[in-house]
Amino acid sequence: METSARVVVIGGGVVGCSVLYHLAKNGWSDVMLLERQELTSGSSWHAAGGLFTVVRPNAAAEMHRYTFQIYKELEKESGQPCGFHLTGGLNVCRTQDEIDSNLMMQSACRRLGIEGHFISLKEVQEKAPILDTSHMIGAFWEEEGGHVDPASATQAFAAAARQLGATVHRHTPVTATTQRPDGTWDVVTDKGTIHAEYLVNAAGLWGREVGRLAGIELPLMPVEHHYLVTETIPMIENLEFELPQINDNETGCYARQEGKGVLLGAYEDTCIHWAKDGTPQDFGHELLPNDLSRMEWNFNKSVEIMPCLGEAGVKRVINGPMIFSPDLSPLIGPHPALRNYFCANGVMAGFNQGAGIGRVLSEWIIGGEPELDIFNWDIARFGDWADTSYTEATTKYFYEKRSEKVFPHQEFDVGRPINKPQIYERLAQAGGVFGSSFGGEHPNWFASQPGQSDSLTYRQPNWWGPVADEGKRIRNELGLMEFSAMAKFEISGPGAETWLDFIVTNLLPKLGRITLSPMLSPKGRVIGDFSIARVAHDRFMVLGADYMQLSFMRHFNQYLPKSGVSVKNLSNDLAGLHICGPNAQALISRLADRDMDTTSFKFMSADKMRIGSIDNIMVFRISFTGECGYEMYLPRNRQAELFDILRNEGSDLGLGLVGTRSLMHTRLEKSFAAWGLELSSDYTALDCNMMAHVKPEKGDFIGRNAVLNYSPQQEKFVTFTVDIGDCVIWGDEAIFFKEKPIGYVTSGGWGPVTEKHIALGYINIESYNKNNDYFIEIMGKMRLAKLSTRPLYDPMGHRMRK
Numbered sequence: 025m026e027t028s029a030r031v032v033v034i035g036g037g038v039v040g041c042s043v044l045y046h047l048a049k050n051g052w053s054d055v056m057l058l059e060r061q062e063l064t065s066g067s068s069w070h071a072a073g074g075l076f077t078v079v080r081p082n083a084a085a086e087m088h089r090y091t092f093q094i095y096k097e098l099e100k101e102s103g104q105p106c107g108f109h110l111t112g113g114l115n116v117c118r119t120q121d122e123i124d125s126n127l128m129m130q131s132a133c134r135r136l137g138i139e140g141h142f143i144s145l146k147e148v149q150e151k152a153p154i155l156d157t158s159h160m161i162g163a164f165w166e167e168e169g170g171h172v173d174p175a176s177a178t179q180a181f182a183a184a185a186r187q188l189g190a191t192v193h194r195h196t197p198v199t200a201t202t203q204r205p206d207g208t209w210d211v212v213t214d215k216g217t218i219h220a221e222y223l224v225n226a227a228g229l230w231g232r233e234v235g236r237l238a239g240i241e242l243p244l245m246p247v248e249h250h251y252l253v254t255e256t257i258p259m260i261e262n263l264e265f266e267l268p269q270i271n272d273n274e275t276g277c278y279a280r281q282e283g284k285g286v287l288l289g290a291y292e293d294t295c296i297h298w299a300k301d302g303t304p305q306d307f308g309h310e311l312l313p314n315d316l317s318r319m320e321w322n323f324n325k326s327v328e329i330m331p332c333l334g335e336a337g338v339k340r341v342i343n344g345p346m347i348f349s350p351d352l353s354p355l356i357g358p359h360p361a362l363r364n365y366f367c368a369n370g371v372m373a374g375f376n377q378g379a380g381i382g383r384v385l386s387e388w389i390i391g392g393e394p395e396l397d398i399f400n401w402d403i404a405r406f407g408d409w410a411d412t413s414y415t416e417a418t419t420k421y422f423y424e425k426r427s428e429k430v431f432p433h434q435e436f437d438v439g440r441p442i443n444k445p446q447i448y449e450r451l452a453q454a455g456g457v458f459g460s461s462f463g464g465e466h467p468n469w470f471a472s473q474p475g476q477s478d479s480l481t482y483r484q485p486n487w488w489g490p491v492a493d494e495g496k497r498i499r500n501e502l503g504l505m506e507f508s509a510m511a512k513f514e515i516s517g518p519g520a521e522t523w524l525d526f527i528v529t530n531l532l533p534k535l536g537r538i539t540l541s542p543m544l545s546p547k548g549r550v551i552g553d554f555s556i557a558r559v560a561h562d563r564f565m566v567l568g569a570d571y572m573q574l575s576f577m578r579h580f581n582q583y584l585p586k587s588g589v590s591v592k593n594l595s596n597d598l599a600g601l602h603i604c605g606p607n608a609q610a611l612i613s614r615l616a617d618r619d620m621d622t623t624s625f626k627f628m629s630a631d632k633m634r635i636g637s638i639d640n641i642m643v644f645r646i647s648f649t650g651e652c653g654y655e656m657y658l659p660r661n662r663q664a665e666l667f668d669i670l671r672n673e674g675s676d677l678g679l680g681l682v683g684t685r686s687l688m689h690t691r692l693e694k695s696f697a698a699w700g701l702e703l704s705s706d707y708t709a710l711d712c713n714m715m716a717h718v719k720p721e722k723g724d725f726i727g728r729n730a731v732l733n734y735s736p737q738q739e740k741f742v743t744f745t746v747d748i749g750d751c752v753i754w755g756d757e758a759i760f761f762k763e764k765p766i767g768y769v770t771s772g773g774w775g776p777v778t779e780k781h782i783a784l785g786y787i788n789i790e791s792y793n794k795n796n797d798y799f800i801e802i803m804g805k806m807r808l809a810k811l812s813t814r815p816l817y818d819p820m821g822h823r824m825r826k
C-alpha cells in the first residue's frame with residue numbers, strides 16, 4: 025500500500041466516495057480512500073435513494089440540485105449505472121399552512137432557477153393515479169425529483185474517482201490518526217501508515233469514533249429509520265409511466281415506485297436512538313430488527329391519500345440506522361480545533377447532498393475556501409455547548425417534528441436554555457420572549473403578559489405589534505436591550521496592529537475610536553464584518569456576529585504568528601447591554617465618570633469607564649438602529665448590577681425594555697445590512713456596497729489582490745417599500761421586473777416610523793432604475809415594490825451622531 029497521499033478520506037459511503045471523486049476531478053489525483061469493510065458498509069447500502077431539490081435554505085437547495093444533476097454525468101464518466109430515475113416530485117398539501125410553506129418555496133426557488141410550481145388536483149391524478157385527492161387541497165410539483173440506486177451510485181463515485189487516479193483500499197480500517205507538528209497526519213491501518221497533508225472524516229455512522237481518534241467530540245447521534253416496500257400493486261402494474269416521488273410532509277412520509285409496488289418511508293412519531301454510546305465496530309451490512317407498529321400512524325395517514333396501500337402486501341421492511349447532527353443538517357468543513365482536518369459528517373440525505381458536499385469540500389481543501397456560503401452546514405456553527413445531551417434531545421425532537429412545519433423566525437425550545445444571561449429572570453418577568461443564538465439566550469421581544477410566546481404562522485405573527493411599539497420607543501425615547509449575543513475578541517501584543525491590519529480591509533482606528541471593517545477571504549469574499557475599537561496602543565476589541573465566533577477563530581488561527589499576537593475569544597466571558605434612542609446620551613451622562621456629550625465622546629468612540637458603581641465597563645458609541653446608541657460590555661457576573669442601575673436611572677427618560685427583533689426592524693429603515701442576511705461569503709465587498717471600508721492603498725491585507733481584480737458589479741443592494749396587506753416579508757422572495765425574476769429579498773420587516781413593510785435585497789445591476797416598477801412575489805401574489813434610492817429614515821445619519 026502507498027505510504028503517502030495528499031488527502032486521505034476515511035469512509036467509503038456515498039459521502040466519502042463523492043469527496044474522493046471531486047478531489048480527483050478538481051485536479052488532485054494523489055488522494056486515497058480507506059474503507060474498513062466493503063464500500064457502502066454504513067447507512068449507504070440500505071437507503072431509499074429518494075431525490076428532491078425544493079428545500080431551504082438556498083445553499084442547501086443548490087447542493088441538492090447539484091447532486092441531482094450529477095448522476096447522469098457520473099453514469100457516463102464511470103460506466104457504472106446509478107439506477108437514476110427522473111420522475112419529478114410531488115408535495116402533497118393537506119392544509120393551508122402547507123400551501124403557504126410551498127408558496128414561499130416557489131418564490132425562493134426562482135433565485136436558483138429551480139423549477140417548482142403548483143398543479144391542479146386533476147393534474148395530480150394524471151401524474152400519480154394512485155393518489156386519492158380528497159384529503160388534499162393542493163399539490164406542488166418539482167421537476168427535479170426522482171431516485172437512484174444507493175449502492176450503484178456510491179460505486180459510481182468510487183469508479184469515476186479511480187479512473188481519475190484516486191486510490192481506494194477496502195478492508196482497511198483506520199485505527200489511529202496522529203498529527204505531526206507541521207500539521208500533516210499519520211493515518212494508521214493494519215496494512216501500514218499513510219502520511220497525509222489533509223484528513224477527511226467521512227465515516228458516517230462511525231463519525232464519532234473516527235473523530236475521537238483525533239481527540240475531537242462531534243455532536244452526532246444515530247437514530248433508527250424505517251421504510252417498507254409493498255408487493256405488486258395492480259394499479260401500478262398497469263401504468264405506462266413511473267410514479268413521481270411523493271412527499272407528504274405533514275405526515276412525515278415519502279413514497280416512490282419500487283418495481284411495480286410502492287416504497288413508503290416514514291419519520292416515525294417516536295424517535296429511537298441507536299448505539300447512543302458508540303457505533304459497534306462489527307456493524308456493517310446489517311439491519312436493525314424492524315417494528316412496523318412504529319410506522320402505524322404514518323401508514324394510516326398514507327392510506328388516506330394512497331388507498332391502494334391498504335390492500336397491498338408488504339414484501340420488505342427496512343429498519344436502518346442513520347446519524348444526525350443537532351439540527352439534522354450536515355457537519356462539514358475544517359474542524360475549528362484541528363489543522364488540516366475536514367469533516368463530512370452527519371449527512372442525513374447523502375443521495376441528495378453527497379455530491380454537493382464533495383464539491384464544497386474539494387473547493388475548500390484545494391482552493392482554501394468554498395465557492396458559496398455554506399455556513400448552515402459548517403461544523404463551526406456548533407460550540408462545546410452542543411454536548412451529548414443536547415445532541416440527544418435535539419435529534420429526537422427534530423426527527424419527531426419532521427411532519428411539522430417550520431415557520432419563519434421560528435425558535436425551538438428543545439435543549440434550551442443552555443447559557444442564560446445573569447438578568448434572565450428579570451427579563452422573563454418583564455415578558456421577555458426568548459430566542460437563542462450559539463447557545464445563548466436573549467429576548468426577541470417583550471409580551472404584555474408573561475408566558476406568551478411567538479405565534480407560528482406564515483402571515484403576520486402576534487409579535488408584530490409589540491415589536492413595532494418597541495421600535496417606536498427606540499425612535500422616540502429610550503430602549504434597553506440585552507446585548508450579549510456578540511462575538512467579542514481581544515487582540516493584543518506587540519504585533520497586534522500589524523497582524524490585524526493584514527486581517528481586515530479598513531484602516532485601523534486611532535486610540536479610543538471605532539472603525540467598521542469587513543474581513544475578506546483570499547478570493548475577496550466577505551467572511552466577517554467587524555466593529556474594531558483600539559483600546560490601547562497595542563490592544564483592540566473586535567465585535568462581530570456571535571454565532572460566527574468559531575468560524576472567525578478558525579480564520580484567525582490560520583494566520584496567527586507563533587508569537588507577538590494574542591487573540592482571546594471573550595464572547596462567553598463578557599455580557600452586553602445596549603441603550604438606544606434619543607435619550608440614551610442623557611442617561612449615560614448621568615452615570616458615567618467622564619463627559620459623554622457629543623464632542624467629548626463622539627459617535628464611533630470606545631473606551632473603558634465607570635458607570636454607576638461599576639468600573640472598567642467597555643463602552644462603544646455605535647448604532648445599528650439609526651439612533652444614538654451605547655453598547656456596554658462587562659464581566660457576566662456584573663450584568664444584573666448594571667441592568668438595575670440603567671433601569672432605575674432611565675425611568676424618567678422613557679426607558680423601556682426592547683428585544684432584538686426591534687433592532688432588526690429599525691435597521692431596515694436605515695438600509696443597514698445584517699450579517700447572514702445581506703452580508704455573507706456569497707458576496708464580495710463590491711456586491712454588498714462595502715467598498716468605502718476597503719482600503720487597498722493601505723498595503724497588503726487578505727483579499728487585496730482579489731479586490732484589485734474584482735469583476736464589475738453584477739448585483740445591487742436595494743431597499744423597497746412594499747404594499748402587502750396581512751402578509752409579511754421573510755426573505756428569499758423573488759423580485760420581478762417586467763415579469764422576469766431579477767433579484768431576491770434578503771430580509772424584511774416593518775418600519776416603526778415609516779409604518780411600511782420594508783424589504784432589503786439584491787437585484788441585477790442592469791435592472792436598477794428608480795423609475796422602474798418592481799414586484800415581489802409574496803405568498804403567490806405579485807406585490808408592487810417601490811425602490812428607495814436612499815435610507816427611508818434619517819438618510820444623512822444625523823440622529824445617531826447627535
Ligand SMILES: Cc1cc2nc3c(=O)[nH]c(=O)nc-3n(C[C@H](O)[C@H](O)[C@H](O)COP(=O)(O)OP(=O)(O)OC[C@H]3O[C@@H](n4cnc5c(N)ncnc54)[C@H](O)[C@@H]3O)c2cc1C
Pocket residue numbers: 034035036037038039040058059060061062063064065066067068069070071072073074075196197198199226227228229230234249250251289342343344345346368369370371372373374375376377
Ligand atoms: C432507512 C434509510 C433510508 C434512507 N433513505 C434516504 C433517501 O431516500 N435519500 C437520501 O438521500 N438518503 C437516505 N438515507 C440517508 C443515507 O443513507 C445517508 O445520508 C448516507 O448513506 C450517509 O452516507 P455516509 O457516506 O455519510 O455514511 P455511511 O454510509 O455510514 O458510510 C460510512 C463508511 O465509513 C466506513 N468507516 C467507518 N469507520 C471507518 C474506519 N475507522 N476506517 C475506515 N472506514 C470506516 C464505514 O464502513 C462505512 O462504509 C436513508 C437512510 C436510512 C437509514
